[in-house]
Amino acid sequence: MPTQPAQIDPGVTENSPPGEFTVRAVILGALLGIVFGASSLYLVLKVGLTVSASIPVAVISLALFRLWSKAGGRDATILENNIVQTAGSAGESIAFGLGVTMPAIMILGFDLEIGRVMLVGLLGGLLGILMMIPLRRALIVAQHGQLKYPEGTACAQVLKAGAAQGEGSGFRFQDAELNAGMEQKRADEAVRAPTALRASTIFTGLGIGLVYRTLMSALRFWKDTPEKIFGPPFKGGVISAEITPELLGVGYIIGPRISSIMVAGGVLSGLVLTPFIKFFGDALNGPLAPGKKPIAEMNPSDIRSAYVLYIGAGAVAAGGIISLIRSLPIIVHGIRSGLSDFRAAVVAHTGVLRTEQDLSMKFVAGGIVALILAILAAPQLHMNILGAILIIVFGFLFATVSSRLTGEIGSSSNPISGMTVATLLLTCLCFLVVGWTGGAYYVTALSVGGIVCVAASNAGSTSQDLKTGFLIGGTPKHQQVAILIGAAASALVLGPILLGLNDTATVYVPASPGAPEVRDATKLSGLKTEVYPGSPGIGAKIAALFGEKVQLETGAPQKYYVWYQPDTAGGSSTKFLLDASGKAVWLVDPGINGTVTKRPDGTPVHKFLAPKATLMSYIITGMLDRKLPWGLVLFGVMIAVALELCGVSSLAFAVGVYLPISSSTPIFVGGLVRWLVDRRLRHSLREHKLDEAELAAETDKSPGVLLASGYIAGGAIAGILIAFLAGAMPDRDSRINSWAEAKNPFFDGANADWLALLPFLLLTGYLYWVGRQATRAKQSTNGMSLE
Numbered sequence: 001m002p003t004q005p006a007q008i009d010p011g012v013t014e015n016s017p018p019g020e021f022t023v024r025a026v027i028l029g030a031l032l033g034i035v036f037g038a039s040s041l042y043l044v045l046k047v048g049l050t051v052s053a054s055i056p057v058a059v060i061s062l063a064l065f066r067l068w069s070k071a072g073g074r075d076a077t078i079l080e081n082n083i084v085q086t087a088g089s090a091g092e093s094i095a096f097g098l099g100v101t102m103p104a105i106m107i108l109g110f111d112l113e114i115g116r117v118m119l120v121g122l123l124g125g126l127l128g129i130l131m132m133i134p135l136r137r138a139l140i141v142a143q144h145g146q147l148k149y150p151e152g153t154a155c156a157q158v159l160k161a162g163a164a165q166g167e168g169s170g171f172r173f174q175d176a177e178l179n180a181g182m183e184q185k186r187a188d189e190a191v192r193a194p195t196a197l198r199a200s201t202i203f204t205g206l207g208i209g210l211v212y213r214t215l216m217s218a219l220r221f222w223k224d225t226p227e228k229i230f231g232p233p234f235k236g237g238v239i240s241a242e243i244t245p246e247l248l249g250v251g252y253i254i255g256p257r258i259s260s261i262m263v264a265g266g267v268l269s270g271l272v273l274t275p276f277i278k279f280f281g282d283a284l285n286g287p288l289a290p291g292k293k294p295i296a297e298m299n300p301s302d303i304r305s306a307y308v309l310y311i312g313a314g315a316v317a318a319g320g321i322i323s324l325i326r327s328l329p330i331i332v333h334g335i336r337s338g339l340s341d342f343r344a345a346v347v348a349h350t351g352v353l354r355t356e357q358d359l360s361m362k363f364v365a366g367g368i369v370a371l372i373l374a375i376l377a378a379p380q381l382h383m384n385i386l387g388a389i390l391i392i393v394f395g396f397l398f399a400t401v402s403s404r405l406t407g408e409i410g411s412s413s414n415p416i417s418g419m420t421v422a423t424l425l426l427t428c429l430c431f432l433v434v435g436w437t438g439g440a441y442y443v444t445a446l447s448v449g450g451i452v453c454v455a456a457s458n459a460g461s462t463s464q465d466l467k468t469g470f471l472i473g474g475t476p477k478h479q480q481v482a483i484l485i486g487a488a489a490s491a492l493v494l495g496p497i498l499l500g501l502n503d504t505a506t507v508y509v510p511a512s513p514g515a516p517e518v519r520d521a522t523k524l525s526g527l528k529t530e531v532y533p534g535s536p537g538i539g540a541k542i543a544a545l546f547g548e549k550v551q552l553e554t555g556a557p558q559k560y561y562v563w564y565q566p567d568t569a570g571g572s573s574t575k576f577l578l579d580a581s582g583k584a585v586w587l588v589d590p591g592i593n594g595t596v597t598k599r600p601d602g603t604p605v606h607k608f609l610a611p612k613a614t615l616m617s618y619i620i621t622g623m624l625d626r627k628l629p630w631g632l633v634l635f636g637v638m639i640a641v642a643l644e645l646c647g648v649s650s651l652a653f654a655v656g657v658y659l660p661i662s663s664s665t666p667i668f669v670g671g672l673v674r675w676l677v678d679r680r681l682r683h684s685l686r687e688h689k690l691d692e693a694e695l696a697a698e699t700d701k702s703p704g705v706l707l708a709s710g711y712i713a714g715g716a717i718a719g720i721l722i723a724f725l726a727g728a729m730p731d732r733d734s735r736i737n738s739w740a741e742a743k744n745p746f747f748d749g750a751n752a753d754w755l756a757l758l759p760f761l762l763l764t765g766y767l768y769w770v771g772r773q774a775t776r777a778k779q780s781t782n783g784m785s786l787e
Helices: 023-047 054-070 078-088 090-107 114-142 149-161 177-191 199-218 244-256 256-282 300-326 328-347 361-377 385-409 416-433 440-472 474-503 520-523 538-545 610-623 630-645 650-658 662-685 693-701 701-727 730-743 757-771 773-779
Strands: 227-229 238-240 507-508 529-532 558-565 574-578 586-587
Touching: 023 054, 023 078, 023 244, 023 256, 023 610, 023 662, 023 701, 054 078, 054 149, 054 199, 054 440, 054 701, 078 090, 078 149, 078 474, 090 114, 090 416, 090 440, 090 474, 090 610, 114 361, 114 385, 114 440, 114 474, 149 440, 177 730, 199 701, 199 757, 227 440, 238 256, 238 662, 244 256, 244 662, 244 701, 244 757, 256 300, 256 650, 256 662, 300 416, 300 610, 300 630, 300 650, 300 730, 300 773, 361 385, 361 529, 385 416, 416 610, 440 474, 440 610, 474 701, 507 574, 529 650, 558 586, 610 630, 610 650, 662 757, 701 730, 701 757, 757 773
Parallel strands: none
Antiparallel strands: 227 238, 507 586, 529 558, 558 574, 574 586
């Protein structure tokens, strides 16, 4: 039977609502979703993590419309700003789903086609939203008070606080006595966090992130990854830090506990496992599988690639599955509730009240059917009827689970990776039963996993947005249309960005002796061909804007045959370009999960590790081809089990094991800064007698979080632009690198490692100083500023 709406005051009158679903709100939301989606995609390729974009998008929307009103335009209403943050939140969830699954196709030896990536993002995003719509009444309305939806609740507080300052914002309580009674509460909130909504903070962070990253990565003003490699008796041990603003910001936002667990995994990887393998393996005369050369000849990076990655992958897989098993009671309850709510939604009539109006079930059912037909019809997905059925079953299951888990523990702790691992494992098991073990089914299985991952991720984001709308009096169907538009826009743009990031960091290296040869003319003629260096593309066009002349390394473009050499241990396939005789001429090292970090001219190239995507590729090869170094994988599984027995969440630790310690170290520094700031903030708020949830909400909307969000966006966007420009202008990039190596002691030389830490300390110190502003401004009652 239909659920009854919860009794709350949403803050907006029911019968005379302000403007809401406007063209300008939808367009701004879609654009901001693309920007934060691109930065999230960069992060998930670097470290396998994303952070919620709802509050930064809401603050930017409030600020931009307020500036527009001062220029003579009309300020936005609270509901318009809500539409902006709703449309803008879709980019982050789609970025996570694409970054976790799609690069695995390339790792397994298949071309990462733009059509496939865009379709997975588009179909998965729309499917997750449509499946969430019938669940809104049960999860958002009926269980208000039980399911907290922390990010959605915090975003509603941000919108209310910002709208209360604006004239004509439409933010009026329905009851006159309640409206008067809320004045003291507003004043109390203003005292508690008077500077929390300074939009200039996030713009400052974005600018600092852009400038810092440009000076460090593009102009080589200082070394980007200081490190210390130990010698005997601790040979092989390494400490390093990738001192980027985006990783520092990630650590601040995810907080001290998770960042500490992550760096603990990095310590195990860099300071225990690597020197341990070096200690026992140095005496071996020959290679130890799956390594390709003697351990005595390996540096710490080689040992990590050959051995530690498999241990980390086993730990990540186990951690994801354990987190999923731990959520089984909620999953079972979610499935039952979901089925019940779907049936109730079919028979329910459209609510009379504006705040109860969802998109109709006819639209939802018709949309899902249309998406399934599109999945089957799209040749890029290589999908069959079994795969389509699995998408529907797993999509409904995990969209329901994701929506409920997000309400209980928040988006940051939602085990989407575990759901994706479970989807791939069960999909591969179904394929094994029917005998589908060939390479073509890799793509089918990953397409199933990709669409389900995006759907589950976007369902969680949609739930948070609908909770925000519920708390401020938004119209559900308007939000649902807005996030559909935002998801479609992000999916169409993030696909090309993903492929562009891979292409710009791809390195062509002359093939070494012993590279594969294909002498069978019949087999050779059946291979795909590729032109290298190819016709000038987007990279050359970017270079032309800067007056750069593109140099083709091999003269006139030539046509080669493409050959993927599979790894016998189940790792990444290696791509070669063969000439007409079948001899390998070029080794093509991809930008995502590649291992060649310097171009032939010596210019450094920063690769994307894509840790979650690499894990997905291991699951595919391990299940369908049973080709993995299972001993190493099981070591990782046992590490995860041991941590769980100690009461420690193993997934964050496992990600730290998989990543190089250089990635988790700056995240830990950001978490440490957050701990220092939160301790002071909690002390300053002690007289307000807030519970733990209210304290968490205050810390989540503090100036430090906004500055960290700006660091993330600025650093990540700069990283994307620098990657494109470096690929487009290799000569200029090489000249800058040569100058820095010869002339800049902050970049190269005996003191470069500690000198490079100085600008990072300034970046960190400023984050701490801004974070403390919330406690310093506690005594002020001047209200919040959006200037």
